[in-house]
Every structure is written in structure tokens, then in C-alpha cells.
Amino acid sequence: xxxxxxxxxxxxxxxxxxxxxxxxxxxxxxxxxxxxxxxxxxxxxxxxxxxxxxxxxxxxxxxxxxxxxxxxxxxxxxxxxxxxxxxxxxxxxxxxxxxxxxxxxxxxxxxxxxx
Amino acid sequence: xxxxxxxxxxxxxxxxxxxxxxxxxxxxxxxxxxxxxxxxxxxxxxxxxxxxxxxxxxxxxxxxxxxxxxxxxxxxxxxxxxxxxxxxxxxxxxxxxxxxxxxxxxxxxxxxx
Numbered sequence: 001x002x003x004x005x006x007x008x009x010x011x012x013x014x015x016x017x018x019x020x021x022x023x024x025x026x027x028x029x030x031x032x033x034x035x036x037x038x039x040x041x042x043x044x045x046x047x048x049x050x051x052x053x054x055x056x057x058x059x060x061x062x063x064x065x066x067x068x069x070x071x072x073x074x075x076x077x078x079x080x081x082x083x084x085x086x087x088x089x090x091x092x093x094x095x096x097x098x099x100x101x102x103x104x105x106x107x108x109x110x111x112x113x114x115x
Numbered sequence: 116x117x118x119x120x121x122x123x124x125x126x127x128x129x130x131x132x133x134x135x136x137x138x139x140x141x142x143x144x145x146x147x148x149x150x151x152x153x154x155x156x157x158x159x160x161x162x163x164x165x166x167x168x169x170x171x172x173x174x175x176x177x178x179x180x181x182x183x184x185x186x187x188x189x190x191x192x193x194x195x196x197x198x199x200x201x202x203x204x205x206x207x208x209x210x211x212x213x214x215x216x217x218x219x220x221x222x223x224x225x226x227x228x
Contacts (some may be wrong), residue, residue: 004163032215043119043206043219044158051215090157102148102171106155 002027002093006106019063020090021109023091026072030104033074034092035065043092050074061085086090086113119220128197128225135193136223139211142180147190148217149182150206151175158206164190167211197227 007022025031032051035045048059055067065076074091088110092103120139126136145166148156161180162172166187176182179197184190188194194201204224210217 032131034216036219041224043121043221044208046216047217049216092157102163104160104161105150107157108155 002031002104004033004093004104004106006091006093006109008088008109009093009107010016010110010112011029011112013081015083016080019076019081021076021091021111022088023106024072024078025066025074025093027089029095032094032103033065033067035059035063035074035076036090036092036105038088038090038108047089054091074076076086078107079114081111083113083115086111090100105113119207119209119218119222121205121223123223125226127228130199131196133193133195133207134197134225135183136155136205136207136225138190138192138207138209138220140189140207141218142152144176144209144214144218145187145212146210147184148208149166149192150208151220152204152206153202158210161192192195194225197225199227201225224225 003026005024024040034049035047038044043096047063048057050057051065063078088108090108091106094103119213148163149161152158162182164184179195181194204222206222208219209216
């Protein structure tokens, strides 16, 4: 079984500051890992994914994440926060084979960007 | 291609009534997933189809819930005898069989009063 733990249900950063959202995973097999963003009353948009290729993954809107097997982590970062980044972010894990399968989501981190 | 489409976007129903939601996946995506998201939580897996076959169902999917995907195209999720605890956002996603990501719809928000 796979699971993810997101540390911090709420994170506040100043506009222009570094964004760091933490995710640790548990998986008995090599996983696929994802970060999604969700705006109020909207569906989920994929920011980036790790599928066993490069460990540093670049996504949309300037976000990136690094897969660290030794730490079982997949933290999301962005060098400079923008007001439009305020949203809820979900880390997710799935089996790393056979194409995309059901994912297990974390409980989410709400990002607040302070002007 | 307009992406994954879900209808209705919002549904308010009285406790005990039946409701049905529809999901139209991206064309040619043969995998389709349903998730439920309650306030303040991440989405939880409910069920998934490959073509018309329902391959997996979560224990969250009680006997009051049923999902179908006739002909492997659109899917419906029906909830019978709704309860207040069914109030949630119901999300649908689709993916190609060999793809490594899924695309989500905007969701259907159900409120049971």
C-alpha cells in the first residue's frame, strides 16, 4: 500500500519568497509521485510528476520537486512566490508501473501568499 | 478536445433522494476514475474502469453507490438514499492505458440537506 504525508496543512509565505511544501511518501514498490494544485471549487491540475526518470522534476508555473529515495521525500519548491500561487496543493503517489493507476492523495497544504 | 467534463457542477438534494452524476472523459482515454473529496481533505479513490470493466472498488463505495461505464465511454455515478455524509465534491479523471498521468474534471459538488 502507498501513502503520502504532507507536513503542514497551512503555509504562509511573502510574495517573492521561496515556497517549500513538504511531502513524504511510503511505498513498497518504486512509486510514481505527483503534485497537484486545486483552486477553490475547481478540479485538480497536475503541476508535475516523477515517473522514475530524472530525480529533479520541473513543472508548470515555475514549480519543481526533487525525488529523494533515501529520505522518501518529494518536496515541492518555487524560488519566488506569486499571488496567483495561493491555492491548495496535494501530493499523491501511485504504483510505478503499468501506466497511471489510482493515486493516493495527501491531505493537502493550503498556501497563502502575503503581499 | 475539451478535457474531462462533469455534470452537473452542483447538486443540492434532500436526504433520502437518489442522485446521478455523469463524467465524460477525454476521448480515447480508456481508464476512468472516480474520487470523493470532503471539505479539508484530499481526494479519496472510489472506483476505476478500464474501458467498460470496473476493475477496482474502494471500501468507501457502500452498497448505496454504483458506478457504470457502458460502452467504455462516459460514466455515471449513482448514489441511492443519500445521507448528509455523502455531501462532498465528486471528481472524475481519465487517462490513457499507458499514460503516466490523469486529467481531472471540475467536479460535481453534492450537498445533501
